Amino acid sequence: MDTQAIRAQMPTLVRGHVPSNVRSFKFNIFDGQPKVSTLGFHVDPKPFEGKVIATTDEAIVVKTGRAEFAVLDKALVTDVPDEGAKVQVEPYARRRFDGLRADTPEESTEFTADGQPYTVKRLILGSAPAKLPIPEPQCPELQELIHQLEQLPAPDGFRRITHLLVDAGARDFTVVDPSPSNIIATPPAIGFTVASAKFQGRVTVLYERGLDTYAVELHREGELVERVDEVFFDTLGQMLERLIDDGSWRLIRVQRLSGRKPVQH
Known part of the structure; x- marks a missing residue:
């Protein structure tokens, strides 16, 4: 989508949909690119509702407030509603393995001096962790692999590698957590099942002690279909x-809440 062209067209596209006593309007563009806050960190947009007021070859314009609009990249939406339709829009948001948004505050139970429990919610601005659903291992190399998966960026620069795994439907995690004496005979590894348009089956990431690199194996129905050796930690996400990764996470989910009302003659 040509965002510069859309910006130039917006005054014409929203004409007639802004109150006459309002001198300006606001709009957000959703084109698959990460949103950045005024403080400079990535943020995940919230779902919203609105009314489709215009469409072009490249964009859908949704009125979300009195003088507020959203511009959706037509190539990314899951449905192209008619003008006049009321819709619910859900842009991509990073998620955790439990299905919750990754920016959901973490809750913990604390206790007062007299033993009364209370709940504490913690939210670090700019933080959207997706922690692997596995127990803390003993093997240092496996600990480092977990840290890298949770902290290193995916190639898009917005997600972490674990967000990439969530978007690929990763589940049924297993680990190989060897003792130091068995690290070569039984390499540290994390395994999981994925279900994406690109691959459906079992994925295993193994640590290769001799080369200090990783190997990635793909299994389908118990058979090895691909193995990539000598994967360095900084290319693991790639x-x-x-x-x-089939890229479907970039899609903007659009659900019609109502169609255009028929014209009364």
């Missing part, structure tokens, strides 16, 4: 993207 490799997993190539193997299992």
Whole structure:
């Protein structure tokens, strides 16, 4: 979508949909690019509702407030509603393995001096963690692999590698947590099942002690279908993207809440 062209067209597209006593209007563009806050960190947009007031070859314009609009990239929406339709729009938001948004505050139970419990919610601005649903391992190399998956960025620069795994439907996690004496005979590994348009099956990330690199294996119905050796930690996200990420996470989900009302003659 040509965002510069859309910006130039917006005054014409929203004409007749802004109150006469309002001198300006606001709009957000949703084109698959990460949103950045005024403080400079990535943020995940919230779902919203509105009315479709205009469409072009490249964009859908939704009125979301008195003088507020959203512009959706037509190539990314899951449905193209008619003008006049009321819709619910859900742009991409990073998620955790439990299905909740990754920016959901973390809750913990604390206790007062006299033993009374209370709930504390913690939210770090700019933080959207997706922690792997596995127990803390003993093997230092496995600990480092977990840290890298949770902290290193995916190639898009918006997600972490674990967000990439969530978007690929990763589940049924297993780990190989060897003792130091067995680290070569039984390499540390994390395994999981994915279900994306690019690959459906079992994925295993193994640590190769001799080369200090990783290997990634893909299994389908118990058979090895691909193995990539000598994957360095800083290319692990790129490799997993190539193997299992189908890109569907970029889609903007649009649900029609109502169609255009018929014209009364």
